[in-house]
Amino acid sequence: MEEYLGLFDTPPRPKETRVALVLAGLLFASLLIILPVRDTPWPEIGAFVPVIDAVMFVGELIIATLFFAQASVFRSRALAVLATGYAFSALLLISHALTFPGAFAPNGLLGSGVDTTAWIAVFRRTAFPIAFILYVQFKRADSSARSGPERPVPSVSVGVCLAAVLAAGVTLMATDAQGMLPSLFLDRREAVYTNLLMVNGATILLTVVAMAMLFSQRKSVLDVWLLVALSGWLAQTLLNLPLSARFTVGWYGLFMLMLVSNLIVLVALIAESNRMYAQLALSTAERNRDRDDRLMTMDAVAAAISHEVGQPLSASLLNARAGLDWLTRPRPNLERAIKALRHTIEDEQRTFDVIKSIRAMFTKDAGSLSEFGFDELVRETAQLLDRELAARKVSLELALDDELPPIMANRVQMQRVLINIMINAIESLGATRGRTRRIQIRSASPDEKSVQLEISDTGTGVAPDDMDRIFEPFFSTKARGTGLGLSLCRTIVEEHGGRLWASARDKHGMTFFLKLPRSEQLAA
The missing domain is CATH 1.20.1070 (Rhopdopsin 7-helix transmembrane proteins)
Known part of the structure; x- marks a missing residue:
């Protein structure tokens, strides 16, 4: 698929150049025809x-x-x-x-x-x-x-x-x-x-x-x-x-x-x-087809998760009930209750391992860490989302500290986190009317051990009752959302030793906080 470009961006094609030359030649040819008879009177x-x-x-x-x-x-x-x-x-x-x-x-x-x-x-x-x-x-x-979204x-x-x-x-x-x-x-x-x-x-x-x-x-x-x-x-x-x-x-x-x-x-x-x-x-039709394919894949993944996770969870439930039963008998059997509860812990650990293995199937370059600057990653991500920002008429304001210490992380996974948060902000801003559509990203070093990003928007935000649930798996405020995006983002950040949390702004929108340790802290 050819990249979507505007008339302002599209390079001239040879056919268009030839047509333009022919038209320019015809204009000057008409001049040569008119000049000899230019002073001939004509009725008013x-x-x-x-x-x-x-x-x-x-x-x-x-x-x-x-x-x-x-x-x-x-x-x-x-x-x-x-x-x-x-x-x-x-x-x-x-x-x-x-x-x-x-x-x-x-x-x-x-x-x-x-x-x-x-x-x-x-x-x-x-x-x-x-x-x-x-x-x-x-x-x-x-x-x-500098990059388009900042203009x-x-x-x-x-x-x-x-x-x-x-x-x-x-x-x-x-x-x-x-x-x-x-x-x-x-x-x-x-x-x-x-x-x-x-x-x-x-x-x-x-x-x-x-x-x-x-x-x-x-x-x-x-x-x-x-x-x-x-x-x-x-x-x-x-x-x-x-x-x-x-x-x-x-x-x-x-x-x-x-x-x-x-x-x-x-x-x-x-x-x-x-x-x-x-x-x-x-391009839109192709994206719709890709989205339908992803939804079909999601159904298959959901079925696989239900099958794989269902078994250890069922065993955990049975063991927990058995342990409770041994404890609530007239003559409690503590040995059997302890054994049942230990089996419950083992089943829970097996459930966690299954979830990690399923997630690993969708992770590229897992475990590949590199040292890079947060500011550099933010600007690169802004360039990737330039078309989405322009299509929704969203302005992006960057207040980045160029002297921010580097971090040691999986670059691909960190960019996924930024893209997910920014896409959610863009979609939220697309539903606003009558006010400025703006995303602000600030970087700072809150202490000597970490660096932090603040990603704010002026969108519709989240209801106060739902604020504590936005990072829960399968919870979504969007009609067609899967509810996995922010949950996976928090998992990725926490696996890198960081924190991801959010808060509501005073008037409109939300602010996400992304905090990661400096690279020297990991090296130490």
């Missing part, structure tokens, strides 16, 4: 700009939503910046359509002037390369940061509010403060070619810089499709460079290239999202 179509802006508005909002969703799941500031850029561009389309002369009013709405729409379009064209440049910078910062989840509301504030500021600048900006048009048709040339030159420079930065990394499918989108933006800017008037073949072609550039990213995002969800559905 009043509904053209509002329709194109409406289509692009919907497309860019969908793109921004998909990017915000991915940013929340993968804790990516880079994707959050990209989503904010698309949301800002989408909101500008509203004022662009309303202020365009002839679309809804002869001179446009919102108190617009002859240059208002042009400057809004300029800010839109520069927004994309700037957003892509920031995306590359933040992606490098995210890659060099905070980017705030969608902050991104949306920032996009709205910037869009409102640009609209006010292009309407109320348009006299402070260079003039780009003489009237609703004829452009000021010199000023327009300078603005387009700056836009081309930004676009080339963004393309160079994306091309230098292109580590994911998303990078490749963003490069294609930038190719479309570069083509339309090059087409806009020699234009001197609206309502020409070149001007209409410019809007069509803008539309195609946006649709490329939208189609790529939807196609890749469908592929990811199909992959996730297959």
Whole structure:
């Protein structure tokens, strides 16, 4: 089964790269077709700009939503910046359509002037390369940061509010403060070619810089499709460079290239999202099959335990009753009672040996001890559970003492203990609503002989009446739980000379305490 990765993580495949190159080539080929006839007049179509802006508005909002969703799941500031850029561009389309002369009013709405729409379009064209440049910078910062679960989840509301504030500021600048900006048009048709040339030159420079930065990394499918989108933006800017008037073949072609550039990213995002969800559905189906197999195995194990443990327990019960009978007779036979009670002790020891042998069948590397740091194991386990934490939108906070003394233990078994406790916390947090989902892990050395972990969560917790029973075998607060996880965890910890206990937090959730002796204590 292929590993489940996001669009942000998936490396580009050769087929996708070839398709991207073909699309980029077609965009520049269309530029070569339009350029010779760019100044050819074309009848003015009043509904053209509002329709194109409406289509692009919907497309860019969908793109921004998909990017915000991915940013929340993968804790990516880079994707959050990209989503904010698309949301800002989408909101500008509203004022662009309303202020365009002839679309809804002869001179446009919102108190617009002859240059208002042009400057809004300029800010839109520069927004994309700037957003892509920031995306590359933040992606490098995210890659060099520590493990994913420790990064905070980017705030969608902050991104949306920032996009709205910037869009409102640009609209006010292009309407109320348009006299402070260079003039780009003489009237609703004829452009000021010199000023327009300078603005387009700056836009081309930004676009080339963004393309160079994306091309230098292109580590994911998303990078490749963003490069294609930038190719479309570069083509339309090059087409806009020699234009001197609206309502020409070149001007209409410019809007069509803008539309195609946006649709490329939208189609790529939807196609890749469908592929990811199909992959996730297959992975989930396989996990369900594995779980069913484990449940069938558990039934077999339960039958084996019942058969193997039942015999010594039955013998122990008979011997205990016999001993009680010898003691409660009118003339007690102490010798026979003592003998029966000794047989009871032997049967209990045999029961314990049977349980240990059954557990040994499911233990890998039993008895293999090694020296390692608790902090190192915690970080490794956090990486293993990164997907589960992201899927439930759980943030992980680590407060680890890097100078903590090492422990001597079976690394595999200790990791099983951590995974079991953290999975229980994640499942508990998945049922919470209206509060922060957070797991905190702290490490410390409470005395000179041991090290200790505190694993806290803000989940649903356990009822006070059940707190004393959570480590009992076959007791579970989950509908489909086996009740063996925490019991085995405590057994593993105690076999290593440590302790495992839990307590309820003041408001929500629980705290598990895991205490183990230092390695030098075992050596001594």
